[in-house]
Amino acid sequence: LKTPLKQAATSQLVLTERQPDCHPLTTPPKPKETPPADPWTPTSNLKMLISAASPEIRSREQKKQLSHSSTEVLQAKACLQEHLLGDEYEKSQPSRKEKSLGLLCHKFLARYPDYPSAAQKSYICLDEVTEELHVERRRIYDIVNVLESLHMVSRLARNRYIWHGRHNLPQTLQALKKVGEENKYIQQIQMIKKKEYEHEFDPDGERNEEMASSVGSNEQSEMPFVELPGVEFRAASVNGRKYKSLRVMSQKFVMLFLVSTPQIVSLEVAAKILIGEDQLEDLDKSKFKTKIRRLYDIANVLSSLKLIKKVHVTEERGRKPAFKWTGPEVLPNIQDTKLEVISTTCSPPVSESILSKEHCSKNLFPSKGKQNFTRHSSLIKLVKSIENDRRKIQSAPTSPVKISTSTYQSLPVFPSTITQLPAIAKLQLEGQSKTAEEMQMKCALPSPEAVPKPEPPQQPALSQPQGVCPASHSSVSPVILPHPHSGVSYAIYLHPSQAHTVTTYSPGFMLQPLPCATVTGIKSSNSKVLNKITTEEGDNQIAMAEPTKPLAGEERLEMKSETSSQRCLKRAQALQENNLIKRHRHDEESLGTSLTFFPSGYLIPLTHCTHGNKADSSNKEKAGMCSLQHPTYSSPVTGVVPMTASELKTVNIPAFHITPLNIMLSPNSIAAAPVLSNSCLNSSNASSAQNPSSSALNFMLQHIGLIPAGVQVPANPVLQHVPVSSQAENISHSSGNTNMQEGKVRTNIVHLGCGGNFLSPPQPPPPKEPQEPQAVTENFFRTPGGPNSGSSLSANSDGAERISQGTLYIPQRKLEVSED
DNA sequence: ATCTCCCGCCATATG
């Protein structure tokens, strides 16, 4: 009975076959109804057989999409044969997997275009769907509810829903992210992890502050369903109360991904947070179980949407199921002020929608006046805990809105296509010449998702080029810095949103054609990427580390055509580069004297941010890019730290000895750092490839004293590309703690520069792993002695000490994320 | 045994 080998996947077959049928523009005529699930057709039988033979269907499901029929056929045959020999396959009737929500969801989604045109509004009739898909109604609700949470559908009336497709996704995600930030999910996550970690220490029942507070961070319990302007719940139906459940749960779940830095969320944590939030439930075991069940349901749907994918995180506690966000990157939350500006400047539709969205969201969540970060319960708790650690923090009451400055990045999300780059690479490897778009497309849609989107694929958002620059994962957000004035060391904990903001502001950054870089990198390092991918596929735990030198011809890597805007950017960069040295000096000075850290809850965005100069006027940058193009704001001098969003974001610090402090950076200090932005820009621009200005950067860093003279910030990604198996971040040094630390330091320094004062290269040390990292390394503040040694306090002090000594000690904790 | 998560009972909401 044991299935012999796991080969092809069923779902894959299903998908591929169905895809073609699907008519993008018209309501899917559900042509040949040969649902794989249907055991009665010969075809289906075969499929089933195959599926039976392949245990891990799901995992391959997505990847498989790429492969083609020919391959599939072969595999199928092989499978079949083996199977026949093995035993009578009768056994598997509808195999449980064939009934999985994920598969069902795929089928469901296949019926509708991702981006339905206005003209083709599709309505969804539940009765029809259930009938056609051969499912119980109940299941459809599961799917629809999640889709509703993303505003991909909305209910019209009984049995009736409207299909919106992914048009609203960007806004939705942005809104969700914002809310997530407001809810301080990051802190909550950390809290949970911390508790987890300490959960043994707590002999006595004195878990008051920590436990009680953290667990019950429910003060702001009911978070209503997040709506979007045009997509409210109809019929006042669901809108009523009942804010429980799947819909909201789904939104919260997504929020967790959007706010956490390595965008990986474990089920456990998610469940805890979701539970804790609702009500201060006693850690009821059954409740937890139920929550997990629901999360699986949601996760299945989200997976079908390709927004997340399942992975496993291996921590010291063992390996736990988790999910990784693979959807579009969501940019910083917007500030109202800016929004208005933008709205004026940008194309009406986009800006408007965004704006309205903001308002909407505001109205929806003003609840309890928790708007203010400072007042936020979780924040308070955080503060408490921090205090426990003997740290003082001043909370800055400023609300983000007020702080808001002049910039705003309007492209909040970029098409998932970008995210799929790795996949693309893989595809190419496989000999497929499909373009990203193509592969992205589900149905035979001629126009990829990207097209409809305001943002062209080539403009992957700044921050993390997911596949290509996994570096983000290992980015070291929290950095310990010596406080210049007080002499106290602080861990800089940048709030993601803030970070984003900063990033946005950075002129260099903006200019920087990250997209280009990304693309280039991919192209150039194709082989590399491919290798990795392949490896990955084979076995997740194996980290391939073959530093091939792919970058060689990076210059000409430009994708098909360098956009004029990109060119512009380059030019600009070049110019800026000239001043680099000067600036460096300047920076140096700045660092030495004007650097001031304000221990506060968040980073204060600069008031006058600069945009990069506009990147030309290529059409491609539609509304989304508008913000970037406001020359009005550009003022190099005011540049802000060019950091990769990922870098800035807080790492989910699982617990541990040190509670990260949020430090607010003074505008001045930030302003002083424009120079670095350039370097950053350059470096990042270089993309994963070589970092032209790296030398400059190194020079600067050394000069500043951030790194030892001998140390060099790796400019070449290749170097970074050290085998994962080893300490990902290190540049293979000998070994031992010391070395490790050193390596750590190096990396961190870069980050530090970015975060702290902004001189750092946006793309920190080039990403080590282009593809989805098999293993993710996170940095944590930990005692050198290891997990067992000492309490957080000791750790803190330790860290502080080291820092003060000029040595950055940021122990790292290795966290592995493996795909299934 | 653990991880996933399907199934469908049954409380509620809707019309």
Next chain:
DNA sequence: CATATGGCGGGAGAT
């Protein structure tokens, strides 16, 4: 009141 929705958790297949 009949249905439509959709919590919820038992328990079984997958690993």
